Amino acid sequence: MGPTDNIAQWIIGFILVLSSLGVIVSKKPVHSSLSFLLTLLALACLYLQLSASFIAIMQILVYAGAILVIFMFVVVLFQDAYLKIEKTLPKSNRLFLIATTLAFVIGVGFLGRSLFGLSSPETTLTAGYGSVQALGHALYLDFFFPFEAVILIFLVAIVGALYIGRKAV
Amino acid sequence: MNLSLFVFISIAMFGIGIIGVLTRRNALIYFLSIELMLNAANLLFVGFAQEWANQTGLVWVFFVLVVAAAEAAVGLAIVITQFRSREVVDVDQYNELKG
Numbered sequence: 125m126g127p128t129d130n131i132a133q134w135i136i137g138f139i140l141v142l143s144s145l146g147v148i149v150s151k152k153p154v155h156s157s158l159s160f161l162l163t164l165l166a167l168a169c170l171y172l173q174l175s176a177s178f179i180a181i182m183q184i185l186v187y188a189g190a191i192l193v194i195f196m197f198v199v200v201l202f203q204d205a206y207l208k209i210e211k212t213l214p215k216s217n218r219l220f221l222i223a224t225t226l227a228f229v230i231g232v233g234f235l236g237r238s239l240f241g242l243s244s245p246e247t248t249l250t251a252g253y254g255s256v257q258a259l260g261h262a263l264y265l266d267f268f269f270p271f272e273a274v275i276l277i278f279l280v281a282i283v284g285a286l287y288i289g290r291k292a293v
Numbered sequence: 294m295n296l297s298l299f300v301f302i303s304i305a306m307f308g309i310g311i312i313g314v315l316t317r318r319n320a321l322i323y324f325l326s327i328e329l330m331l332n333a334a335n336l337l338f339v340g341f342a343q344e345w346a347n348q349t350g351l352v353w354v355f356f357v358l359v360v361a362a363a364e365a366a367v368g369l370a371i372v373i374t375q376f377r378s379r380e381v382v383d384v385d386q387y388n389e390l391k392g
Contacts, residue, residue: 130295137302144306144329148313153321160325163306167332170299174343179354183335186358191328191365198369199321205382206319214318215385221315228308236304242296247346254343254351262352274359281363285370 133173140166153199153206157192164188176254299340306333320372320382324365331361 143166146159164187171180252258263271306329313326335354342350375387 133295133298137298140302141305141309144309147325147329148309148317148322153319156322156325160328163329163332167336170302170336171339174299174339176339176343176351176354179335179339179351182355182358186362187328187332191362194365194369195321195325198373201373202321202376202382205376205380206321208381209318209383212383212385216315221312224315225312228311232304232308236301239300240297242300244296244344247344249343249346253346253348258348259351259355262348263355266349267352270356274356278359278363281367285366288367288374289370 129173133170136166136169136173140170151206153202154196157195157199160195161188161192164192175249178254178256178259296340296344299336303333303336303340306330306336318383318385320375320384320387323384324368324372327364327368328361331357 140163143159143162147156147163150156150159164183168180168183171177171183250258310326310328310330310333313329314323317323317326335357338350338354338357342348342354372382376382379386379389381387
């Protein structure tokens with residue numbers, strides 16, 4: 125790990141925080157989705173820096189390729205519906221938001237001191253760390269039951285989505 | 294490897310996600326904020342997995358990805374149903390989620 129890697133990580137981290145701010149700041153859902161796409165790509169770069177190549181590719185394929193496309197379809201469906209939101213007043217209390225932000229800042233302030241300058245353990249990565257082979261080995265041998273459970277979750281979610289989204293008969 | 298950097302980026306992303314959920318009323322941006330929080334957790338998993346040279350964290354990232362996809366599918370189905378029947382995308386108006 126040379127010093128250039130560190131600078132690259134800082135730059136990617138900066139892009140990451142800025143683009144995730146863009147997700148919640150922009151008014152149009154399309155702009156939010158595009159900022160989220162930038163966030164996902166920056167995260168994939170960071171995963172590559174952390175030698176998790178398979179996860180980086182999965183991130184781009186599953187998140188940017190599948191989930192964000194579904195979002196885009198819904199954005200297209202809604203068109204100008206977001207303009208209606210400003211016409212009604214929010215029901216929530218602003219005080220709660222301020223209290224939450226204060227609690228978060230105080231919490232990070234207290235925890236952050238111990239998180240700063242974390243020393244990393246002296247470990248060396250095994251050959252093939254983060255590769256498809258290694259992850260598949262872990263997934264099918266050590267984590268077989270959770271893997272099957274996750275398949276069941278996904279099946280139930282898809283059936284549920286179809287059931288919720290059906291036209292009333 | 295700068296571990297603190299990843300921890301702080303993750304905290305920042307999670308905090309931005311929380312603030313998005315609390316402040317935005319557009320259902321789509323609401324969902325994107327939830328995805329931001331899931332991604333912050335993923336970043337921590339990957340960072341610490343690399344730090345301890347243990348691939349278990351990467352396997353859990355895989356599971357989080359699947360749960361995020363399932364959540365997006367069900368959540369967007371609810372949003373579309375609400376939009377079809379009442380033409381709203383404002384989460385403040387989602388107070389009639391009965392059958």
